[in-house]
Amino acid sequence: MDYATTIPAAAAAGKAPVSIKRIAVASVIGTTVEWYDLFVFATASALVFNKVFFPSFDPLVGTLLSFGTFAAAYLARIVGAGLFGHFGDRLGRKSMLLFSLIMMGIATFAIGLLPNYDAIGIWAPILLLTLRILQGLALGGEWGGAVLMAVEHAPPGRRGVYGSWVQIGVPAGTLIANLVFLGMTAAMPNDALISWGWRIPFLASILLVGIGAYVRLSTAETPTFNKAKQETGVVKVPFFELLARSWKVVLLGGVATMSTGSSFNLIVAFGLTYGTQALHISRNEMLTVVLISCAACIGLLPLFGWLSDRIGRRPVIVGGILFEALVAFPMFWLMDLQTFTGAVLGYLLMMAGFAANYGPIATFLAELFGTKVRYSGLSIAYMLSGVLGSATTPVITTWLLSATGKGSSVAWYMIGSALLSAVALLALAETAKKDLAQVR
Secondary structure, three states: OOOOOEEOOOHHHOOOOEEHHHHHHHHHHHHHHHHHHHHHHHHHHHHHHHHHOOOOOOHHHHHHHHHHHHHHHHHHHHHHHHHHHHHHHHHOHHHHHHHHHHHHHHHHHHHHHOOOHHHHOOHHHHHHHHHHHHHHHHHHHHHHHHHHHHHHHOOOOOHHHHHHHHHOHHHHHHHHHHHHHHHHHHHOOHHHHHHHHOHHHHHHHHHHHHHHHHHHHOOOOOHHHHHHHHHOOOOOOHHHHHHHHHHHHHHHHHHHHHHHHHHHHHHHHHHHHHHHHHOOOOHHHHHHHHHHHHHHHHHHHHHHHHHHHHHOHHHHHHHHHHHHHHHHHHHHHHHOOOOHHHHHHHHHHHHHHHHHHHHHHHHHHHHOOOHHHHHHHHHHHHHHHHHHHHHOHHHHHHHHHHHHOOHHHHHHHHHHHHHHHHHHHHOOOOOOOOOHHHOO
């Protein structure tokens, strides 16, 4: 039987072999649901939350408070990475995956039920912030567990391609969230959207969570974790063990991954604002540009994951980072043509660099850490990159555009972020040929 298709993970226990393809599908469904929940909040923050939860403030202040609530999840994600990483390294990957998925689903569904500011006053934004923090905690634990379910189950020589499947959740979740709101804004008047329509994407997410939970219930614990637990046991406090042995690797991994957040937010957040407000391209056209680039990314991620299995993680990731830097100026030159075609080409160039960078990075981070602290190390490094890249990019790029009035200032920021990530990545060792069970 081909090991690339089935895994004798539970053969000793007399159970049927586990399909790695089923595990990959479960991973991509779960992460898509998690990122959909996250990005649907971001879209609602831009469109309606300033009116629903912060109406007594100046419109600009209300929007800033809305995005501030959105940004709070990035700090919560690091806490969630440490918390879920601790139990994931002690109790196993599968249980934490299910718990985080259900936690995210409940928080998102509850947001759809929240009374507005007119109904309960200041408690409305307080409850919104609380639920947003719960979303961040859940995502902080979910992503690392999903990566390990795919990577630790994958056969030798295929970890890159299966790890890249988990990464599909980001563009897929973004695509679905934007499609939902694009359809709703076209189907109903703005008053209806603000009054009750915005709740539909949050309430509907419970269906996606149910599908994700059902699929994940049928997966097995990873053989790498089971083997380590049986042979050497688990450490009492994985976080302390991680800090004692690998704190430099965590920091370097976070910085090395930073440019993925910078480039993706440049596309889905700043680029949307720049295209509509500075260049006066219609919002529907810019949303369509985002959708096209996300669809392309879904196809490119497994390709670069597969390539990293052939030539190594670092060459592919560094190539993607340098390509991001190389196309930073051309992206804005093309967008400045103020045409739909120019915007699409600019976005696709940056998205190609992002896909080469992002596709193999999950597997690369997982391979840096030993089994006993892998959940904690992988999750904290990745969520640290979110704070450094994703959380700061919208603020910095908006300030740069306001101060200079030129997209070139943002291009320089992207180049600086890319080069910093490349330096950190080159300070880390190649991991593609490592035996996960032997990593310490």
